[in-house]
Amino acid sequence: MRGPWRREIFLLLFCSVCFVIQIPLTTQGGVYLFQLVDNYGANGACILFLSFVQCVAVGWGFGAERMCDAVEEMTGQRPWFIFILCWRYFTPLICMVCFICSFVDYQALTFGNYVYPDWAYYLGWVITLSSIVVIPIWAIGKICLTKGSLKQCLLVLWHPVSDPVGHKKKDMKETELTPISAPLPDMLSIF
Numbered sequence: 001m002r003g004p005w006r007r008e009i010f011l012l013l014f015c016s017v018c019f020v021i022q023i024p025l026t027t028q029g030g031v032y033l034f035q036l037v038d039n040y041g042a043n044g045a046c047i048l049f050l051s052f053v054q055c056v057a058v059g060w061g062f063g064a065e066r067m068c069d070a071v072e073e074m075t076g077q078r079p080w081f082i083f084i085l086c087w088r089y090f091t092p093l094i095c096m097v098c099f100i101c102s103f104v105d106y107q108a109l110t111f112g113n114y115v116y117p118d119w120a121y122y123l124g125w126v127i128t129l130s131s132i133v134v135i136p137i138w139a140i141g142k143i144c145l146t147k148g149s150l151k152q153c154l155l156v157l158w159h160p161v162s163d164p165v166g167h168k169k170k171d172m173k174e175t176e177l178t179p180i181s182a183p184l185p186d187m188l189s190i191f
Contacts (some may be wrong), residue, residue, distance in 0.1 A: 032111055055087065
């Protein structure tokens with residue numbers, strides 16, 4: 001789709017698809033469908049699993065020490081050691097425990113006196129897994145596209161490609177802020 005109108009055509013198609021998908025929510029039974037999507041699409045299990053993966057990526061893949069270096073460069077202060085422990089151990093552990101507990105405490109979805117049929121539960125789990133399964137699929141794809149043995153692929157893919165900061169402090173150009181000496185407009189003259 002090349003040409004001057006490709007962005008507009010993409011936006012038209014995207015908005016049209018979203019509109020068609022949302023039409024069932026406006027029908028008389030739309031509240032039941034909304035409860036199904038709300039309970040399974042935005043439930044805690046999805047968020048906790050994604051949080052666990054992000055914590056592992058930051059604490060172990062990116063590296064807690066590198067994270068400290070990046071925070072120090074941005075703020076000028078190095079984070080306390082407790083942050084390293086949280087990034088590596090505490091937060092992933094808490095996310096995983098809560099993720100497991102959300103399945104242990106699972107209850108069937110009801111809306112008032114209405115009990116959803118079995119096909120609705122399957123649809124709900126498809127909605128839930130649609131956001132969770134993306135991560136393993138992407139990881140398997142990256143492993144398949146990387147050359148070398150499985151061990152070599154994992155060693156290459158586990159760490160960032162380059163320096164996340166991208167430069168050293170000695171290479172940075174010093175910038176100096178100069179005050180602007182423009183007169184401020186007299187805002188009180190209208191009173």
